[in-house]
Each structure stands twice: as C-alpha cells, then as structure tokens.
Amino acid sequence: MRTKIIGTGSCLPQTVVTNDDLSKIMDTSDEWISSRTGIKERRLAKEETTATMSIEASRRAMENANVSAQEIDLIIVATVTSDHITPSTSCEIQAAIGADRAVAFDINAACSGFLFALSIADAYLKLGTFKTALILGAETLSRIMDWSDRSTCVLFGDGAGAAIVRADSAGLLAYDQGSAGARGMVLSCLNRRNNNPLVKNPTDIQYVHMDGQEVYKFAVTTVPVSIKKALDEAGVNIEDIDYFALHQANIRIIQAVAKRLKVPEDKFPISLDHCGNISAASVPILLDEMNRNGLLKPGMKIVLAGFGGGLTWGSAVIEW
Ligand code: COA
Numbered sequence: 001m002r003t004k005i006i007g008t009g010s011c012l013p014q015t016v017v018t019n020d021d022l023s024k025i026m027d028t029s030d031e032w033i034s035s036r037t038g039i040k041e042r043r044l045a046k047e048e049t050t051a052t053m054s055i056e057a058s059r060r061a062m063e064n065a066n067v068s069a070q071e072i073d074l075i076i077v078a079t080v081t082s083d084h085i086t087p088s089t090s091c092e093i094q095a096a097i098g099a100d101r102a103v104a105f106d107i108n109a110a111c112s113g114f115l116f117a118l119s120i121a122d123a124y125l126k127l128g129t130f131k132t133a134l135i136l137g138a139e140t141l142s143r144i145m146d147w148s149d150r151s152t153c154v155l156f157g158d159g160a161g162a163a164i165v166r167a168d169s170a171g172l173l174a175y176d177q178g179s180a181g182a183r184g185m186v187l188s189c190l191n192r193r194n195n196n197p198l199v200k201n202p203t204d205i206q207y208v209h210m211d212g213q214e215v216y217k218f219a220v221t222t223v224p225v226s227i228k229k230a231l232d233e234a235g236v237n238i239e240d241i242d243y244f245a246l247h248q249a250n251i252r253i254i255q256a257v258a259k260r261l262k263v264p265e266d267k268f269p270i271s272l273d274h275c276g277n278i279s280a281a282s283v284p285i286l287l288d289e290m291n292r293n294g295l296l297k298p299g300m301k302i303v304l305a306g307f308g309g310g311l312t313w314g315s316a317v318i319e320w
Contacts, residue, residue: 003122004171005318007065007164008288011056012157012275013045019154026150033154038251042157042276044142049083051092053160054138057284058093061134064291065164069097072164073130075104076120078113078137078280080189080309081144082106089138099134110187111247111308112177113137113280115316118165118304119175125167136162137280144189146207155250156208157276161284173301174233175316176226186214187309219253219307224260226315227303234317238263241317242300245290247307248272248282257305269295279308296320 018041019030033039045053054077062069077090090104109116114137121133138160145153165171190206223246231238238261246254248271258265271286278285283306290296300320307313 001126001167002169002171002173003118003125003165004168005163005287005320006166006168007061007067008162008284008291009057009060009062009064010159010161010285010288011053011060012043012159012285013048013053015044015046016041017044022154026147028150028154036252037155038270038272039155039276040273043159045140045158048140048158050079050081050138050140050160051083051089053158054089054093054136054162055096057136057138057160057162058097058134061162061164062097067132067164069099070101071132072099072102072134074121074124074133075099075102076117076133076135077106078109078117079106079139080108080110080279081140093134102134109280109312109314110310111249111277111279111282112306112310112312112314114161114283115175115304115306115314116177116312118172118316119177119314121165122172125165132164132166134162134164136160137282137284139279139281141208141279144191144207146209151212152208152210155277157278159275159278159281159285161281161288163284163287170319173236173317173319174230175314176229176233177314178222178226178312180311183218183311184309186211186218187311216250216253218311219249220256220260222313223257223305223307223315226313227261227305230303230315230317236301236317240301241267241303243290243295244268244303244305245283245286246305248275248286249277249308282306
C-alpha cells in the first residue's frame with residue numbers, strides 16, 4: 001500500500017504587494033529583493049485568514065480529487081500561524097466543509113510542515129486506521145512579521161495549499177526527515193505573551209527573527225543530503241526524477257541545491273516569484289500550480305522538500 005496524492009488545491013489572498021509597493025513603506029528596492037531572492041511580489045491577507053484560505057484550498061482539492069467531505073477520515077494542517085490557539089485550523093476546516101467523520105489536528109514543523117503532515121498521514125494510512133486524508137500547509141505570515149526588519153519581512157507571503165491523499169498501489173515511495181533543535185534560534189518567533197499574574201512579561205513583543213546567512217547555510221547543506229537519503233531509500237536514481245518541488249524560500253537556495261545535486265535548474269519549478277516564502281504552504285501551493293498547469297503526468301517521479309524553522313527538514317519521493 002502507498003499513500004497517493006489524488007487531488008490538490010490552493011488559495012492566495014486577493015491583495016498583491018510588489019517589491020515596488022514595499023519600497024514605498026520601507027528602505028528597500030525591487031533590485032535588492034529580486035537579485036537576492038528571486039521574489040517579485042507576494043500576496044498579503046487583509047480580509048483573509050489562515051482558516052478562510054485553508055477552507056477554500058480544501059474545497060478546491062476535494063473537487064480536484066472528486067472526494068466528498070464524508071469520505072475524509074483525517075485532516076492535518078501544518079501551520080505556525082493558526083488564527084487561534086484553539087479551535088485548531090483543521091477543526092475549523094472540518095466544520096466548514098462538513099467532514100463530520102474526520103479526526104482533525106494541527107502540527108507545527110514550520111516550513112517543513114507539509115512534508116511532516118504527509119508522513120503522518122502516510123503512517124495512519126499504512127496502519128489501516130484511515131483511508132482518505134486532507135493535508136494542508138497554511139499561513140498568514142504577515143501577522144507575525146517584524147515590519148521594521150527589512151531583511152526578513154520582504155521575503156514572506158500568505159496563502160494555503162491542500163492535498164487529498166488516499167491509500168493506493170502507487171504514491172509515496174520514501175521520505176527522509178530531521179530536526180536540529182539546538183540550532184533553532186537562527187529562525188525564531190517568540191511572540192507568545194504569558195498571562196500568568198506571577199510572571200513579568202518582556203516589554204517588547206518579538207516577531208519573526210532570522211539570521212539569514214545561517215539559515216541559508218543550513219538549507220544548502222542539509223537539503224541535498226536529505227533528498228539523496230530519500231532517493232536511496234526509494235531505490236530511485238536522481239536522473240529518473242522529473243521535478244524537484246522545493247520549499248520556495250529563495251531562488252539562490254534552489255540554485256545551490258540544484259548545483260549540489262548536479263540536476264538542471266529547469267527541473268525545479270518556481271512559485272516564489274509571485275508568492276514569496278509561505279512557510280508550510282509553499283510546497284502544496286507549488287504542487288497545485290504544477291498540477292493545474294498540466295506539468296504532472298501519471299507515473300512521473302517527483303521529489304518534494306521542505307526546510308526551515310525548528311530547525312526542521314523533510315524530503316519525499318513520490319510517484320504521481
Ligand atoms: N532592502 C535593501 N537592503 C537590505 C534589505 C532590503 N530588504 N535587507 C537587508 N539589506 C541590507 C543590509 O542592511 C545590509 O546592508 P549593509 O551591508 O550596509 O549592512 C546588506 O543589505 C546585506 O545584508 P545581508 O543580510 O548580509 O544580506 P544577504 O546577502 O545575506 O541576503 C538574505 C539576505 C535574507 C536574502 C539571505 O541571507 C538569505 O536569503 N537567507 C536565507 C533566508 C531564508 O530563505 N529563510 C527562510 C528559510 S525557511
């Protein structure tokens with residue numbers, strides 16, 4: 001039995017914010033952002049929330065997979081920006097789509113979250129506990145950015161991506177995952193206030209803080225090794241991979257990973273130019289764009305890879 005992605009969906013906020021738009025509210029430029037990151041524009045949520053975008057992405061994935069709400073046994077949302085601590089985004093989706101039979105919970109593995117959600121769903125499906133799962137990566141990162149820190153806030157965007165997975169004869173061939181908590185503070189968001197009356201809170205609330213160069217080094221060294229491990233586990237040669245759908249953090253990271261793997265860059269589809277980095281949502285949104293643009297054909301072999309906060313990383317080899 002294998003866990004197969006049978007449908008995808010995504011949802012981006014309405015509001016497009018270009019690099020030029022950002023240059024009107026902070027000291028930056030299209031030239032600086034484009035040349036260092038490949039990002040041209042991103043969508044930022046105004047009316048939309050993590051839940052509303054997730055619900056729309058879920059509906060689109062269900063339609064794409066031709067799966068009804070009653071068929072869904074499991075809903076997992078990977079996010080660091082759920083609208084509330086509880087109810088979880090997954091429970092809000094369950095209520096909105098009417099998936100009454102489903103078990104629903106959120107997970108936090110930052111930008112690797114969708115890969116981790118896929119591996120959890122795979123474990124449940126392999127055990128035979130569940131047959132059909134709805135998995136998402138969804139973020140409203142604009143809520144947790146430090147908009148006075150130009151080196152970080154220009155990189156991120158908002159959106160949600162969803163996939164329906166089901167037990168099948170083909171699908172997920174192998175995966176590799178890892179975490180390095182000891183290096184976690186190079187990408188942090190410490191904005192939770194303590195409401196205990198015995199504890200004094202810090203006066204300033206902290207939002208996303210990143211040591212960009214350390215994160216860059218982590219990504220370009222860890223991701224190629226992880227992808228190779230997943231390929232070895234799957235028994236698949238790198239030359240036989242049709243596409244590498246990587247977390248969309250930075251074009252330079254993707255180019256460096258392609259170089260280290262000795263794979264042509266045109267096998268690495270890109271959405272970061274119009275989405276920016278949407279953490280857990282990057283990989284499923286990219287996959288949905290590939291699916292809807294007709295890039296994916298049955299039998300193709302694809303590598304998915306996520307990496308980021310925690311630190312965490314995950315790679316998967318799938319047969320479409
Ligand atoms: N616009 C204009 N100038 C900016 C700027 C911006 N948005 N952000 C930073 N700068 C300036 C800095 O102040 C610095 O100026 P100085 O030399 O006068 O001090 C200069 O640009 C270089 O800053 P630096 O931080 O050294 O740039 P960099 O070459 O390391 O690039 C990143 C910064 C963030 C693009 C790069 O480190 C990176 O891509 N890291 C990976 C981040 C990532 O992908 N994180 C998510 C992983 S999930």
